[in-house]
Amino acid sequence: MVSITINGNQYSVPADYSILKAAEENGINIPTLCYEEGLTITGSCRMCVVEVKGVRKLLASCATPVTEGMEVQTESERVISARRDILRLLIANHDLRCLTCERNGDCRLQDYCYRYKVEDTPYKGDKKHYPIDTDNHFFIRDYSKCIKCGKCVSICAEVNGAHVYDFMERGFDTKVTSAFDDTLQETTCTACGMCVNVCPVGALVEKSVLWEGRPWEVKKVTTTCSYCGVGCQLKLKVKDDRIIGVTADKSGSNLGHLCAKGQFGWEYVHSQDRLTDPLIKRNGVFEKASWEEALTYVAHRLQGILQERGGQAFAGLSSAKCTNEENYLFQKFMRTVLHTNNVDHCARL
Amino acid sequence: MTGYRIKQAVRNGRKLIVADPRKIELTNYADIWLRHRPGTDIALINGLAHVILRDNLWDVEFVCERCEGFAEWSEVVEGYHPKRVEEITGVKAELIEEAAHLFSQAERASIVYAMGITQHTSGTQNVLSLANLAILTGNVGKEGAGVYPLRGQNNVQGACDMGCLPNYYPGYQLVDALESRHKFTQFWGTDLPDKPGLTLPEMMDAAYSGEIKALYIMGENPVLADPDANHVVKALKNLDFLVVQDIFLTETAELAEVVLPAVSFAEKVGTFTNTERRIQRVRKAITLRGNTQSDWETLVALANKMGHNWVYPRGPEEIMEEIARCTPSYGGINYDRLETRGLQWPCPTSDHPGTPYLHRDTFSRGKGKFHGVHHIPAAEEPDEDYPLLLTTGRNLYQFHTGSMSRRSKLERMRPEELMMMHPDTAKDYRIKDGDYVQVESRRGEVKTKTQVTDHIPPGMVFLTFHYKETPTNRLTNSARDPVCNIPELKVCAVKVKKVMN
Numbered sequence: 001m002v003s004i005t006i007n008g009n010q011y012s013v014p015a016d017y018s019i020l021k022a023a024e025e026n027g028i029n030i031p032t033l034c035y036e037e038g039l040t041i042t043g044s045c046r047m048c049v050v051e052v053k054g055v056r057k058l059l060a061s062c063a064t065p066v067t068e069g070m071e072v073q074t075e076s077e078r079v080i081s082a083r084r085d086i087l088r089l090l091i092a093n094h095d096l097r098c099l100t101c102e103r104n105g106d107c108r109l110q111d112y113c114y115r116y117k118v119e120d121t122p123y124k125g126d127k128k129h130y131p132i133d134t135d136n137h138f139f140i141r142d143y144s145k146c147i148k149c150g151k152c153v154s155i156c157a158e159v160n161g162a163h164v165y166d167f168m169e170r171g172f173d174t175k176v177t178s179a180f181d182d183t184l185q186e187t188t189c190t191a192c193g194m195c196v197n198v199c200p201v202g203a204l205v206e207k208s209v210l211w212e213g214r215p216w217e218v219k220k221v222t223t224t225c226s227y228c229g230v231g232c233q234l235k236l237k238v239k240d241d242r243i244i245g246v247t248a249d250k251s252g253s254n255l256g257h258l259c260a261k262g263q264f265g266w267e268y269v270h271s272q273d274r275l276t277d278p279l280i281k282r283n284g285v286f287e288k289a290s291w292e293e294a295l296t297y298v299a300h301r302l303q304g305i306l307q308e309r310g311g312q313a314f315a316g317l318s319s320a321k322c323t324n325e326e327n328y329l330f331q332k333f334m335r336t337v338l339h340t341n342n343v344d345h346c347a348r349l
Numbered sequence: 350m351t352g353y354r355i356k357q358a359v360r361n362g363r364k365l366i367v368a369d370p371r372k373i374e375l376t377n378y379a380d381i382w383l384r385h386r387p388g389t390d391i392a393l394i395n396g397l398a399h400v401i402l403r404d405n406l407w408d409v410e411f412v413c414e415r416c417e418g419f420a421e422w423s424e425v426v427e428g429y430h431p432k433r434v435e436e437i438t439g440v441k442a443e444l445i446e447e448a449a450h451l452f453s454q455a456e457r458a459s460i461v462y463a464m465g466i467t468q469h470t471s472g473t474q475n476v477l478s479l480a481n482l483a484i485l486t487g488n489v490g491k492e493g494a495g496v497y498p499l500r501g502q503n504n505v506q507g508a509c510d511m512g513c514l515p516n517y518y519p520g521y522q523l524v525d526a527l528e529s530r531h532k533f534t535q536f537w538g539t540d541l542p543d544k545p546g547l548t549l550p551e552m553m554d555a556a557y558s559g560e561i562k563a564l565y566i567m568g569e570n571p572v573l574a575d576p577d578a579n580h581v582v583k584a585l586k587n588l589d590f591l592v593v594q595d596i597f598l599t600e601t602a603e604l605a606e607v608v609l610p611a612v613s614f615a616e617k618v619g620t621f622t623n624t625e626r627r628i629q630r631v632r633k634a635i636t637l638r639g640n641t642q643s644d645w646e647t648l649v650a651l652a653n654k655m656g657h658n659w660v661y662p663r664g665p666e667e668i669m670e671e672i673a674r675c676t677p678s679y680g681g682i683n684y685d686r687l688e689t690r691g692l693q694w695p696c697p698t699s700d701h702p703g704t705p706y707l708h709r710d711t712f713s714r715g716k717g718k719f720h721g722v723h724h725i726p727a728a729e730e731p732d733e734d735y736p737l738l739l740t741t742g743r744n745l746y747q748f749h750t751g752s753m754s755r756r757s758k759l760e761r762m763r764p765e766e767l768m769m770m771h772p773d774t775a776k777d778y779r780i781k782d783g784d785y786v787q788v789e790s791r792r793g794e795v796k797t798k799t800q801v802t803d804h805i806p807p808g809m810v811f812l813t814f815h816y817k818e819t820p821t822n823r824l825t826n827s828a829r830d831p832v833c834n835i836p837e838l839k840v841c842a843v844k845v846k847k848v849m850n
């Protein structure tokens with residue numbers, strides 16, 4: 001442990017912490033754009049700079065380890081003016097269509113401009129305009145809104161391993177893109193959507209949320225993925241009682257990472273094919289029935305077989321898709337109501 | 350997700366050995382790729398153990414202090430010298446030596462496996478031989494080591510934990526042990542059958558033969574998921590009464606007399622237990638669709654209609670309280686404690702923090718046991734009539750029988766089955782990439798499009814079971830492992846012929 005001073009208060013933190021991490025854990029927010037826990041630290045956006053006593057230059061707090069006795073200012077005048085400058089440069093080359101941007105109200109660039117009262121930019125000049133890539137099935141890429149934080153580049157390479165993106169050109173012309181500027185269909189993209197979830201602005205946006213509602217109207221519900229046994233935690237985005245998308249949740253062992261199924265495989269929930277009513281087959285065709293009618297029918301049929309043949313005539317298959325509570329009741333039903341141990345599920349398949 | 354973590358580990362300088370007949374993404378990351386013939390896992394693993402023993406690379410201390418059965422086992426392994434293993438598996442002897450050295454030198458080594466190991470007539474033995482390898486090298490009971498079976502479905506672990514098994518009550522309490530039967534007789538207040546029940550494949554046989562009259566299915570689709578599908582359909586049609594609860598009218602539900610509509614994960618409250626044994630919350634995000642209700646409500650209503658008195662006014666939370674009372678490993682679980690990160694069982698009491706890894710100081714049976722197991726050939730190998738080996742699996746964009754994933758945008762990534770075939774084999778059959786073929790086994794036939802690729806070795810073809818248009822399980826063999834009854838989905842013999850679309 002080392003002891004450091006942040007904004008005049010003393011803290012004791014583990015020696016391998018960065019200034020950013022030390023501040024964060026003690027409830028002090030430092031703005032960041034390119035930093036993402038678990039990914040390689042590039043320190044490239046400079047948004048998280050802080051002033052350290054005895055050091056002339058401002059230091060990127062994400063990339064600077066704490067040292068014993070260090071004195072840090074996170075919101076000094078110098079720091080604030082540096083952050084303002086970064087923001088002014090960013091908005092000078094940003095397609096500011098906030099009115100209709102899907103990230104309006106949930107955008108780091110907006111948040112920090114507001115926080116540091118940046119209303120306009122003195123840097124007037126060319127703005128880059130790129131056509132919006134709507135070619136892939138899952139998300140759009142609008143590079144006129146890209147702030148080049150590089151998080152999509154890193155997460156795709158370091159977590160997924162797909163290496164879809166890279167920076168192209170230099171300076172003002174810098175652009176994040178896929179190899180040969182191809183549409184994602186032609187790359188190694190596995191549609192995990194992790195790049196979309198780390199984008200701090202409106203450059204990468206799930207198609208399913210487009211024009212569906214403003215971020216503040218969308219309820220986010222943390223739950224467990226319904227596909228595989230990893231059990232990733234994720235947030236369902238819900239608007240007007242419908243799921244419109246999925247975003248990362250960092251509380252689980254998956255650390256906010258997802259695969260294509262968790263991220264984009266939820267639409268079956270709203271499929272037209274969902275069963276909506278109990279069905280009873282009469283003369284070979286299914287007819288809709290009320291619950292009362294259907295349950296009475298089932299109970300009657302089961303009761304009949306039970307009386308005639310006993311428990312050995314029954315078998316039950318439960319589901320690895322159902323909850324623990326449902327599985328518990330299912331085997332309890334088979335064992336106590338139908339008197340049989342003939343109960344299994346698809347663990348072997 | 351597991352793939353991401355393995356790739357990340359390799360990027361961080363860890364070593365990777367992949368044993369797979371197919372070329373998969375991970376083989377690109379592997380230091381050593383053991384491309385053995387399907388159905389020769391035991392020989393391969395025994396071969397590795399043989400080299401580790403011969404070259405004195407095993408963990409003597411761990412084996413002496415914590416294991417038993419070593420002497421008998423080592424006699425078995427004695428016979429698996431690399432040359433012989435090469436003959437059985439097709440993997441070069443030198444590569445086996447190299448892999449054995451790499452594996453045994455690791456300070457901590459993990460073994461990760463899934464259905465590729467288990468879905469064989471020798472499934473149990475395959476797993477035992479992996480366990481042998483882990484204890485031989487002392488790779489159990491410490492962080493970053495151990496044997497990791499990956500669970501396919503989101504709640505397979507939970508369904509097993511909850512006693513949806515013919516021989517266990519919740520928490521793996523044996524149905525034929527007097528003590529546990531007595532406990533549950535009291536707890537549930539009713540007499541209980543004393544003999545273990547039938548496993549899924551046995552149920553299908555019993556339905557086929559008429560012993561089973563009624564089948565209750567909650568959220569499963571055996572018509573597409575189970576081996577030898579034609580047999581399954583006949584079995585289900587032979588029932589007096591079939592009731593299915595599901596969210597879609599699946600191929601199985603279509604055969605039912607009554608179908609009860611269930612709800613999706615987004616409309617329900619409950620818990621799933623993942624492959625790390627972590628019990629996690631499922632939260633309701635949207636209201637019920639149409640005239641549906643949760644499976645638990647249906648079960649409660651039905652039990653009560655049949656004269657029982659089940660009352661859970663507080664719903665799933667209250668059911669979990671009942672589970673905790675009768676399941677020691679879930680004893681400390683309640684919804685409040687699951688709010689943030691979930692808990693890993695065993696978690697016996699409400700102040701127990703959960704258990705991240707097992708067998709730290711002792712094994713559940715006391716000592717770790719070496720099991721001498723011999724190579725057993727697959728039940729059906731290619732021959733003159735059916736000259737190709739069919740192995741089955743999954744693709745990234747689809748899930749199981751596709752009833753969920755195919756109703757989402759994922760469908761656009763892989764809308765149809767593509768049977769993989771090696772270029773050399775394809776040449777023999779004059780099949781080109783994209784051609785349609787008919788695949789036939791002793792049990793049935795299916796039609797599929799072909800993808801010519803070196804991702805699988807010559808003489809072999811690969812199919813998934815995601816697509817109802819290509820119901821692969823009409824081909825597969827329902828021959829089973831004698832211990833746990835898992836069917837041999839990974840090996841059977843087929844022939845193919847080109848057809849017009």
Ligand code: SF4
Nearest residue numbers: 156189190192193195
């Ligand atoms: S979706 Fe996943 S694989 Fe595709 S570009 Fe984004 S991060 Fe990479």
Ligand code: SF4
Nearest residue numbers: 225227228232259262
């Ligand atoms: S997101 Fe992918 S890896 Fe995670 S639980 Fe869902 S299916 Fe499994």
